[in-house]
């Protein structure tokens with residue numbers, strides 16, 4: 001990998017968002033590969049100044065923070081950090097021992113160890129702003145995405161073209177070798193799990209496993225690796241305030257990547273862009289729903305519809321907008337994806353998503369609709385809508401199927417209580433308008449079925465009277481960055 005050339009230097013000093021957009025545009029249209037380490041250091045240094053160490057204090061009391069003007073990023077700052085990374089990587093690997101054109105598993109493990117040993121012993125792994133090489137080089141801290149990205153950036157510095165980032169919806173690893181046939185773990189996952197660094201991700205591991213998307217992860221090109229670091233930008237200053245400038249930069253860079261076609265195979269980046277557009281719409285650009293639909297199309301076209309998040313992005317959006325019919329459909333579609341998986345102990349993130357939908361968002365939705373007199377009286381609300389009811393049943397059927405054959409149970413009493421609560425809100429008449437027979441089942445409309453139905457209804461009403469509905473919370477903080485947790489507990493990684 002050529003170092004920082006005049007081609008990069010002439011963009012400095014970076015004084016405004018457009019300067020950074022031009023730098024990325026130049027890097028992405030260059031015949032040579034975009035320089036991953038360099039771009040990660042640039043983004044990390046801007047994010048640091050706009051979120052972590054804000055030069056201009058924002059006035060806490062006023063709702064609007066005083067945004068500092070865009071920080072001036074000097075070339076020598078970036079050059080010094082880039083040189084530090086190149087020196088660390090090149091001095092830690094004796095390439096004469098690895099003569100081949102392609103990386104070997106031993107070398108992948110070695111480079112992963114170089115990044116791993118550059119990390120401080122114990123720190124809050126889930127904290128924000130730990131995703132870039134700026135964090136690695138100035139604070140010796142990386143989150144799990146950052147470690148995987150750091151390994152790929154290090155291989156680019158070493159001159160390898162075959163080592164690329166592989167991304168699922170909650171884990172990252174690398175592919176390498178001729179035709180990218182090899183895979184290797186290079187980072188940890190979650191809390192309290194032994195890291196499996198150096199091991200391949202075999203078919204047996206990935207099959208029906210959400211953490212590996214059943215063998216359908218995003219296999220990044222250099223350009224999609226750039227999209228990953230842009231998508232990993234975290235504009236949050238604290239739990240309640242975002243840097244307007246950082247969010248604007250992320251949005252501009254994502255549109256730049258979108259226009260160049262580099263988001264076509266990256267559903268989560270499209271989802272992130274849709275969320276940003278909801279916050280701050282860009283004139284003459286597609287609407288958030290259209291962007292979320294593109295993420296769904298991407299999953300259908302390139303990943304055999306194995307990705308869940310495209311539907312949960314869309315469902316959350318419709319829920320926020322009060323489009324409850326559409327939210328119900330999106331969540332039923334999400335459950336129709338997850339049902340193909342077996343739930344295992346490392347799938348907490350997607351479990352929390354469905355838990356929040358079933359036990360918080362859905363019940364609150366049913367409650368607020370039940371309260372709306374007008375639509376209820378005119379029967380236009382979802383409580384009278386057979387389509388909504390069918391999607392409601394499809395949602396729960398998907399979750400039940402997810403649990404079937406899984407080594408870890410999904411459902412517990414709270415799920416059942418909330419199901420009864422939400423189900424009971426539908427007008428009993430909707431049942432007459434949907435056909436829920438599976439393929440090949442006989443149509444049975446005889447008398448005793450009706451009585452059975454009535455008995456069921458009786459039981460449901462009794463259960464509802466007995467089951468006190470505890471107040472449900474206003475919902476979990478939405479995931480922002482690649483790794484995100486409310487409490488960010490500290491835990492040791494074993495390095």
Ligand SMILES: CC1(C)CN=C(N2CCN(c3ncnc4sc(C(F)(F)C(F)(F)F)cc34)CC2)S1
Nearest residue numbers: 145167168169170171172231268312313479482
């Ligand atoms: C619908 C949602 C609940 C809202 N935000 C969601 N995000 C936010 C952004 N996000 C992401 N957005 C872009 N790219 C990636 S790659 C990745 C990961 F593979 F898990 C990694 F690298 F291990 F962290 C995560 C992720 C994770 C999922 S899902």
